[in-house]
Amino acid sequence: MRSNRQRSSAAHVVTAVLLLLFFAVLLIWPICQVVSSGFLARGGGLTFAYVGLIFRDPVLVRGLVNAISIAVAVTAITLALSLPLAILSVRYEFRGRGVLNSLLLVPLVLPPFVGAIGMKMVLGRFGPLTQLMGAPPLGIDWIGRFRVAGIIVVEVLHLYPIMLLNLQATLANLDPALEQAAANLGASRWRVFWRITLPLLRPGLFAGCTLVLIWSFTELGTPLMFDFYTITPVQLFRQVLEVSSSPLPFALVTVMLAASALLYLAGKVALGRSSDAAVGKATTAASPQRLHGVRGLLAACALALLFALAVIPHVAVIITSLTATGQWYKSFLPAQFTFAHFGQALVDDLAFPSVMRSIEYASLATLLAVSIGLAAAIVIVRSSLRVRGLIDTLSMLPLAVPGLVLSFGYLAISVSAKRRLGMHTPRFLDVQEFPVVVLVLAYAARRLPYVVRSAVAGLEQTPRDLELAAANLGAGRFAVLRKITAPLILANLIAGALLAFSFAMLEVSDSLLLAQRSDYYPITKAILDLSQRLGDGIYIASALGVWAMVLLTLTILIANSILAKKMGAIFRV
C-alpha cells in the first residue's frame, strides 16, 4: 500500500513554519510571559518574593492542597466508575447497550459550573434532597456541610465520559490473543484482568487520568458556583482585578503551572505510556460476550444508574429554568412553573447580547481553528518533515495546559504592553478595554485539538491516490486541497468544527477571566453574573444553560455520527 506521506514540499515547509509561529505566539509566549511576570518586581528587577509569599501564606497553600486533593479524588472516583463501565460496554453485549452507551456521553453537553447552578437548588437546605430525607424542620445544609463533596460529585459526573471514551477506545483496540493465551494457561479472570488487561490499558488510563486530573485541578466554574474560595483557581480569579499592579497573581499561576506539570509527571510515572507496538493493536476484534436474562438486566441497570446520576444536574437546571421566581421553597418540585424566563432571557440586557457575542466569538474562533487545524493535520499526516511530531504535540498542548494559565498569559502580555506603550497601546492588546481579539484567539487555541484530531482522523482514512492523480493532471496544491482533499474529509472537518464551535461557546476560564466588560460578556460570564443577581437572575441563567445544553447535545450527536469510534480520539492527549 502506498504510504500516505509524500516528500515534503516548499508548501509544507512554509506551512510548518507558519504553524510554529502561530503556536509560539498563542501558546508559548503567554506561558513564558506569565512565568516571567511572576518573578518581576514592580520597580523592575528579578524577585522571588511573590513566589515565596505563596508558600508562606497558609491560605494559598491550602488552596493548592485543596485543588490537588479534589483533582486526585475526582480522578480516582472517575476511574473507579469508568473502568468497569468501559469493560462492560466493550466486552459484553446486552439489551440497550447501544442506547445507554450514547446516553453516557450526555454529561459533556453541560459545563459543570452550569450544572452546579442546578445542584445548588437540589442540595438546598430545604431542596428536593432534603424533602426526600424526610424534610426535618431546620432542613439539611448539604452545601454548608458537604461543599467539597458537592464539587467532587459535579466534576465526576461531568468528566467521567472523557475517561470512559479513552478507556473504551483502548479496550476496543486490544488484541484479545494475549488474554486468551493467559486464560488457556489457567489464569483466573481476575488474574488475567490484573496481569494482562490492566497493563495493556495503560495508554488509555494515562490519557484519561491526565486529562481529568488537570481539568479538575484547574476547574474554576464549579467551586466558584459553590462559593468555595479556598482553592487555587478561584483565588486566581479573585485576583484578576489586580494584575496591573501586582505580580502576585502571575506568581500563583506559575506555581499552578508547575503543579500541573508535576501532576502530569506523577501520572506518567504511575501509569507510564507504552509504545504502540507494546499495546498490541488487535488484528482481530474480540467478540463481545452476550449477557442474558438477569445478568444482562443488571449490566443495563448499572449503565442506567450512572446515566440517571449524571443527568441530575441537567434535570435540575431545566427545572430551575421553568420555576416561577421564588417558587421553589420547601418542596420537592417548584410550586409554580413558567416559561417566562426564556422570554426574559431574550430581552434581558445581559443575557441576549451574551448569546450573540458568544456566537460571534465562537464562529471566528472556529474559522481560525479550522484553518490552522487543517494545515496542521496536512503537515502531520501528509508531510515527512521532522517537525511534524512537534506540531502534533503543540496542537494538543492546549488540552494539557490549564486554560487559566493561558488566560493569565494573555493578561500578562496586555499588562506588559500597557506598561511599555502606555497611551499608544493598540486596542486589541488592551484586554481590559477590548477583549474580543484575545478571546477569539484564546478560544481558537483551546479548541484547536478537536479540529486537528478530527482532520487527522479524516486524512488517515483517505488514501493519497486521488490527490496524486489530480496533481499529475496539472492541478496546483491549493486546487488539490480545495477540490479533492477538503471534500473527502469534509465530514470530519464539520465534526471537528462543530465541537470546536460548541465548546468555544461554553468556554469558562477564558471567558470569566478575560471578559471584564459587560458589553463583551460571552454566555458563560453572563451566566455567572446572572446567577448572583437578585430576583430572577438564577432562573434566567438556567434558561441560558438549557439553550446551551440543547446546542451541545446536537453537536455531540452530529460529531458522534460522523466520527463514531474515533470520537474518543478528540479527548486524547
Next chain:
Amino acid sequence: MMRRYVLILLFFAVLLVPVVLRRFMVHGQSSAASGLRLVIITPDNQDIRREFARAFDRWHREKYGVGVTIDYRTPGGTNDIERQLISTYAVYRDRAGKLPEDVPADIDVLFGGGDFSFDQLKAIGLLQPMHLDPALLRTAFPSSALAGVRLYDKNLDASGAPAPRWVGACLSGFGIIYNPDLYQTLQLPPPRTWHDLTDPRLNGFIGLADPSHSGSVAAALMIVLQRAMADAEQELFTTEPRFVTMPAAQRKKDPEYQAAIPRGWKRGMRDLTLIAANARYFTDSAEIVPTDVSRGEAAAGMAIDFYAHVTEDVVGPARARFVLPPHATAITPDPVAILTGVKGERLELAMHFVEFVLSKQGQLLWALPVGAPDGPTVRALLRPPIRQDVYADRRGWESLGDPFTEAGNFNQRGEWMALFTDCRMIWVAAWIDSRDELKKAYASVLSEPDPTLRAALLEKFSDLPIEMKDVAAMSAQRAAQPPEQLDLWRARERIRWAQRFREHYRAVEERK
C-alpha cells in the same frame, strides 16, 4: 446520512432561535447604539443600569438633542472596582507615584459604591473636581450633610467655589434581612439589633459577604463597630459628665476618653466575631445574601436596604423582611464621580450625566413605581433619593420612608472611618483566612455543657488578640510603604495576623 442532515439543520435552528424570537419580542426598540457614548464603571445591579441608561438617553435627547449610549463596566462589587481602578491607573504612575497630566482614562464615570470608597479614590487622585452649577448643588443639597454624614465631597476650587470630587446620587441604609418563617422554626424572636445576630442558636444560619469584595457589607460591619464605639463614648459621658461640655480637641487628648473608645471598639469586634462565627459562608457577592435568606439557606444576613426591598418584593414578607437596627445604622450617600483623565467632550458628557442624576427626573427614577411617568419601565429600584425636595410628594413610593426624618442621631465619624481599610484586612485575616480554626473553636465552645463555662469561653473566643491601637499603627505603616512594596506588605501583614488569630482559636479549642 439523513439523520445527520436533520441533526445539522436542528443545530442551526437552535442556534438562530433566540435571534428570530427576539425580533418578535422587542418591538420598536432600537438596538443600535445612539449618538454619544459614555463609559461608566459601577457595582450597581442590572435593573439600575438599565433604567439609568434608558432615562439618561431620553433626558439627553430632550435637553441636548442627541442620544447617549452608556457602556457599563461591571467588574464586581465596590471593593473590586476600587482594586481595578487602583490597578489600572498604577500603570501610569511615575516612580514617585504621581499621575501624569495627560493620563488616559478608559472610563468616564464611577457610579455607585460607598462614600468611604470614593474618599479613598479621591485621596489617591483618581477622581477629578466637578465644576457643577452652584444653583444645582444648592437645590439638590440645601444641607451638605444628613445626620452628620456629608452628602457630597467638600472640595473647593481655587476661587472657593464648590468643586466636589463626588456627589451623592441616592441614599443607602444598612440593616438586617431575615426569614420570618425560618426564625419561627428556630423559635427565635425576629432580630432587631446587630447583637441579635450573635445568638449561638444562629450557628450556620447567617449569610455574610466577604468585606474585602463587598463594599456594602464592609460598611455595615463598620457601622456595628462605630455603634459600639459611640456607646462607649456615651457611657463615659454618663459617668463623667465633664466630657460633655469639654471641647472636642481637648477631649480627644484625655487619657480616660482615649481608653474608652478602644473599649467600645473591642466590644464591637466581639459582636462581629460572634456574627462571623455564626456565618454559613462568606460570599463574594452581597446580592447572594438576601437571595439565600429568602430561600431559607440562611436565616438572616446583613444587607443594604434596596437589596432587601427587592427580595421582599419578590418572595413576600413571610420569607424576607428587612429591619434597620434603631440608632445603629447610618444613612449614607451612594455617590457618583468623574474619573481623572477624562477631558473635552467626554468630560462634558460625564458632567451631563451627573447633572441628570441630581435632577428631579433622575432622583425620582430611584423611587417611583414601574409605569409611573419618569419612572422605571421594568422593575422599581426602591432606593431613597438624595434630594430632599422630592420627598414633598411621595405618592406611589411611601413605603420607602423618608430618611431625612428617620435618620437617627447615629453619626459615622470621619476619624473612626480612617480605620476602615485596615479593619477590612483584619476581618479577612480573623474570619476568612482562619475560618477552619475559628469554626472548630466555636464548635468546641458551644459543645461545652456547663453554661457558665460556656459563656466564659464565648467571651474568650470573641476576645481577639488585637486592639484598636494595633489597627491605627497598621494604618500608619501602610501610609509609609513605597507604592511598589504595598501589595507585598499587605499580604505579609495579613498572613501575620491570620497566624496570630489561628493560634488564638487553637488555644480556645484546647482550653489553654
